[in-house]
Structure formats: structure tokens, C-alpha cells
Amino acid sequence: MRSALAAAGFPNLSVAHLVMLCALTAAVAGAVVLALLPVVALAAAAALAGAWTPWAVVAYRARRSRNARSALWPEVVERLLSSIRAGLPLPDAIAALGDGGPVLLRSEFARFAEDYEATAQFSWSIDRLKHRLADPVADRLIETLRMAREVGSSDLVDVLRSLAGHLRQHTALRAEIEARQSWIVNAARVGAAAPWIVLVLLSTRPEAVTAYNSGGGLGLIAAGGAATVVAYQLMLRFARLPEEQRWQR
16 A cells, blocks of 8 residues: 555655545545435435545555656667667666656666765665566566676667567557546446436425434435445446566566
């Protein structure tokens, strides 16, 4: 969870603070709904939604950050390839990405330059870089560079060129699939929200409030909430694209 918080842009937010924030948003959402619409089950549903919202925001921002970083790897490989073809030694070519690489990744490569300058140990420095990046594409790239450093490879330029082309094709294909999926996912979200919008509108009538606060009404809302959660999770599972797994961690 801490890695998700860091990826989402909240490196100073601890898990305990996030739990407290969830409790606060749950209390506020439940109290507001209960004050406006005196339906106990609806207020409880609002409290659950409020508790889930901070987790959802963290997960969304972390996913966006991972996607943004993934889209940068073709540029990283191409800049590295340019430096190597210009005659820079491999450690210097990697360190140069701390100044001329993509902005989102510069700090990680700058720390590699500091590690290598302090220790002159390429394997140790690149292992730390691999751990910080924690990315499947970075794993493949770093292991390729490690092999080239240890055993020598006259084909490194060709390998990097092929890798850059593959990554660009993969990124473009994934972006196209996600764009085509987005309208289906949005339609499913509207479908999941529609019954609750109707429920809120009905809850403005006194007779509906009485009915929903009865045992049968509470059971109906609870069953509807469970069905909505299950259907929404199934929709997300079916729409989720497979994530590439890391190797040689």
C-alpha cells in the first residue's frame, strides 16, 4: 500500500493517515445524507461510499502514474541508444538520463549517477535503480544492460533499437484498446449509478422514507447495494487489461 501511495503522489501519507481519512469521509458522507434524506440504509450506503472514496482516489492516481511512466520507456531507450552510439560508456549513458531523460524518471537516474560515482560498482548501483523503478519494462532493460556490461555485446545497439520499436508498438496498441473500452466502462458506471439516483429522488417523499426505513426497505436497499458492488467489480474485472508482471526482481 505504501508503494501505491508513493506512486499516487502521496509519499508522506501513511496508511494510518489514509485509514483516518476514510473514517472521516465516511462520517461526513453519512451525516450529510442522513440530514438531507432521513433514510438510515441510504446514509449507511453513503458512509460506505465515503470510506471507499480515498482508497479509490489513491488507486486511480497510482494507476495513472504507472501508465504515464510506462509510456516514457520508448523515449528512455532511444535516448540511451543515442548516448551509446555517441560513444559514451554505459554507466555514463545511464547517468545522462538524470539530466536529459523524461522528467518523471530523471530523479531515479540521477540517484543512479550518485550511487555509481560514490561506489564505482555498476551492478550494485543498477540493482538499486531496478528496485526504485519497480517496473517490468525497466527489469528487461536493466538486465539487458547488465549482461552487456558483464560479458560485452556488440549487438547492444541493435537490441536497444528493437526494444524501442517494440515498446512503441505496445504502447500505441494498449492506448487504442483502452480508448475503445472507455465508453463501455463509462456506460457500465452510469448503469450502476442510475438505480441509486432514482432511490435518492424517491427518498424525497415522506411515504418513501417511511417505507425505506422499515425492515423490508432496509433489506431491499442492502440487497441492491450488494448487487451493485458485485456487478461493478465484475465489470472492472472483465474490462481490466492484463498487467505485465515483473521478472528477476
